[in-house]
Amino acid sequence: MNYEYIQIAALNQYAYCSHRCWRMFCAGEFTDNQYTIEGTALHDRVHTTGDIDKEDTWQIRAIYLKSEKYKLIGKSDLIEVVSGEYYPIEYKRGRKGEWDNDELQVCAQALCLEEMTGQNINIGYIYYAHSHQRQLVEINQELRDSAIATIEAVTNLLETGTMPPPSYSKRCKGCSLYSQCLPKASDKLRNYQEAN
Secondary structure (H helix, E strand, O other): OOOOOEEHHHHHHHHHOHHHHHHHHOOOOOOOOHHHHHHHHHHHHHOOOOEEEEOOEEEEEOOEEEEOOOOEEEEOOEEEEEOOEEEEEEEEOOOOOOOOHHHHHHHHHHHHHHHHHOOOOOEEEEEEOOOOEEEEEEOOHHHHHHHHHHHHHHHHHHHHOOOOOOOOOHHHHHOOOHHHHOHHHHHHHHHHHHHO
């Protein structure tokens, strides 16, 4: 597959489900459901203003981030600058999930910001619209290593185009691509073929 940069959002999708990531970024499939429509509406609201000074905080919305080192590109929801320190804030429609895919997305934004500003980014936040709360994301070495490993996995996925097999899990409940993937049917077919 021909690509120059990896979309930051692809890391989040891959960590959530590698098969979903393949469908979205290799096969070009996408279907809306209630959750994706709510997420799009939230991001439309978040991205309506440019930048503002709010007391001691400079807020910049909907700015593009890019890293030549990691070949990443994407649009941030919000970057805040306080006392000269930058940190990314990613907006999500629901509440904190059981998985760390949202933290990977914030870390990838931090990697881009570091390259663009020349500063170390040590924290970021995820704003969950359901609870109206920000969750602190520590951009520590463990999260950086995980983000870099995910960048490598997504790069391999895009370069080879090899489809990871669908696999049913709790994560499938809210997936907008469930009807295309049919993970339970795929599991049954795989088990049937292995038994014969």
